[in-house]
Amino acid sequence: MPNGAQTLVEGLVDAGVDVCFANPGTSEMHFVAALDDVPGLRGVLCLFEGVATGAADGYGRMAGKPASTLLHLGPGLANGLANLHNARRAGTPVVNVVGDHALHHKRLDAPLESDIGSLARTVSGWTRRTYRATDLASDAAEAVAAAYGPPGSVATLLVPADVSWTEAGKSGRPPVRTGPRPGAVSAAAVEEAAGMLRSTEPAALLLGGAATHGRGLRAAARIAAATGARLLCETFPARLERGAGLPTVGRLAYREADASAQLAGTRLLLLAGAAEPVTFFAYPGQNGRIVPDGCRVLSAATGTEDVTAALEALAELVKSDVTPVPQAPLRPERPTGALTGESAAAAIGALLPEHAVVVDEANTSGIWLPAATAGAPPHDWLTLTGGAIGQGLPAAVGAALAAPDRPVLALEADGSAMYTLQALWTMAREQLDVTVVLFDNRAYSVLNLELQSVGATAAGPRANDLLDLSRPDLDFVALARGMGVPAERAVTAEQFTVLLDRALEEPGPCLVECVVPPLA
């Protein structure tokens, strides 16, 4: 008779989960052993839980289905929370399996005992502790169903060790349907949106979630062409499909002044998979809102409705003879001279391969990237949805496993990279085709800007010291090689272009350290 862990793995596999980003401990040993007994779930070892959860986020964004993670008790889950926060903000389906002490052991308050449930609920749309081995298979199915949503969310299953090791008979529960649900759409909301779009201008569509790629994006482009509304998307989209031949979507700016300028005069903002935009942080004397006074804000679909289906219904209602004008192909010249964020962006725009998956955590060094890559061949662009840095390298691991036939380009800032640099080791172990561009500006450059924005202008040497990464300089070439990833350093635009070209050509992981000045 199978034990609980074996039925749990079976339940995940039956529900379509085929990868598990794992950093296990003692309480997860039966799950680990079950990977040999039950075929179909690929275990991918991560050296830190933040890598596992970030990888699950990247995987879910590209695969459109959940990966599982395997985490060890409260501290293991805690280490993974920051990237689960990003996944939550992205609406990514993720299933966490978190081992816990055996039920009879919990009252002993052993050293690793902690309040796992409270940790889990801060990021999860669905949290359950399983108390009987016979429930594990159906709880796994329910977790997968909850992760799919809509909305896509983090589902966390807490599995006591004895529930894993106890023999599990057949569950008495009915089988649980998993997989994405057929989309529910509010016809009234779609009709109201159509009416408002016809009667109000200027109007804009603000896209997020599933509306920034695939069928949703194409429907949004038809709506925009037919009604004259502008196409915008969230500042930090989970997965934006873009490039030559695809709809052109403007990303809402990060800075309040820039975002307000983008929306100035807009009379109608139709939200599709996005929330009403607000500033990322509060600043003295600002109220956090970006939408101009007098602008009506309307939602095409709520969080539990299918935004793709809603956009397609809306496109049908407003359709006209005007067809969308796709983005024209356009690449920058290969840059020469000084290596800066701008010249690095030109090199990336010049070389970006077709169907690349770009994971962008370049932060301040990356502000030239959207323009430089707008006309590159079609690609997907994944961003830091929740602001918890250390997401880029792990997400690249997951994206590469979800899309093994596509090149992955991770654009990574030095400060953010140091949160979850262990992801490089998993790239080497799994021989993932990831090219990492490490923007090394030797500062928490964004904080220099924020220090000014919040009005803390009189920053002295002690404050500046806490924003500085140059004492000592980090040697990312040594760090990458130390984890088995080939690496080189570029200090001129020519060097960077040659090294990037070569890295993109070669299979397997590679890191190019791109030494740039901090943003002034």
Add this chain to the structure above:
Amino acid sequence: MPNGAQTLVEGLVDAGVDVCFANPGTSEMHFVAALDDVPGLRGVLCLFEGVATGAADGYGRMAGKPASTLLHLGPGLANGLANLHNARRAGTPVVNVVGDHALHHKRLDAPLESDIGSLARTVSGWTRRTYRATDLASDAAEAVAAAYGPPGSVATLLVPADVSWTEAGKSGRPPVRTGPRPGAVSAAAVEEAAGMLRSTEPAALLLGGAATHGRGLRAAARIAAATGARLLCETFPARLERGAGLPTVGRLAYREADASAQLAGTRLLLLAGAAEPVTFFAYPGQNGRIVPDGCRVLSAATGTEDVTAALEALAELVKSDVTPVPQAPLRPERPTGALTGESAAAAIGALLPEHAVVVDEANTSGIWLPAATAGAPPHDWLTLTGGAIGQGLPAAVGAALAAPDRPVLALEADGSAMYTLQALWTMAREQLDVTVVLFDNRAYSVLNLELQSVGATAAGPRANDLLDLSRPDLDFVALARGMGVPAERAVTAEQFTVLLDRALEEPGPCLVECVVPPLA
């Protein structure tokens, strides 16, 4: 007029806090700026929050007073939780300052919004959100008082950005007394313990918390000598003072069978700063208890009482002419031949400097260390109290700052090191006198043992792959140098001894990679 952040820093400094392990973000910028305005708080930049909190744990254990941390919103706190869990289990005083969104911004559900309070309460004995700038100074003092306890604990102050940037007048609250409280002792408990010790044998004292060093330890040794009771301490003590001339204390074994053998026949177990011992994990067919049937368990002091004072009172009650026999000086010979955990331990025992602070996260590679160092010159031994790995290197940072005149030796396992390796950069930046011995056995070796212990014996290739760190090998010399720490690799006992000797001689940080076979 000072702003809230400035009064917060003043409040911390007035309460005796002089270091802040920081990984700040936008919402903490006014605190960062205040470090230049208010003298007395040394900001130490950490590249990951787990380094900051682990450093605060190491600092608090050695300084006997709290360090502060500076963390960025929910994800920043989440990244620091694992080492706060260890600090909680160690009873270490720690004060976390966690920035939050401005109060008026919270309802906008901006990308970084999350449930910080729930995260904080999982590790904190005291949690508060400050709503008015005028309360920050006294809230800082209350946080420090709460951290001191008894029991020593984690205190977490959530500081909205607008509370930091708003002008703060004088607080109307009375000043809060900070610093360790004079100890309360239950005379009845001490008298009961004295009576039981006189009437019951064999008896043992189980020491933990403050009883494993300083006056508490010396009083315990007098009690043991006078009554014939054995001296034992927790499996994972927060700070065990040991070495030649000091009391000999046996550590309770990790494995249930070994620990049960240590306690077999004991009729009275007197707890002093320790909880009743239980197994670290649950195993099939075991009930988690270690104390033999028929053994009476008694506490000399509860968690809110002063265990040091209780032990001194008890020592006075039972005193006799028998004096404790201190540990004799004894060092192993310098080893030759193969480099193994055993020969490495001999080298460490042969070379350990007087008054060293040893931070031990060597895990399975370290099982020979206690015997090999028992007769070395006096030193302190800090261990992984809460089982959340990734504690050793950060704790070494904190210990070195708390005890700048003492050499720090960090004994670190490869798998654990990779959780918080960023600590090396802070060692380099602050030029801390830390020697890191990196035991590289290229496996999660403890899990190979645990896999057998839990009865998951039929481990196949997929399971073994998740416990293996050899594909690719981690190059810790490259990793350390990449963060500015000089490093060398040893593959023979002679090489290791020479490199360790040199590393201990030289000021500043140094890493010796010690390649050893995994525990069979």
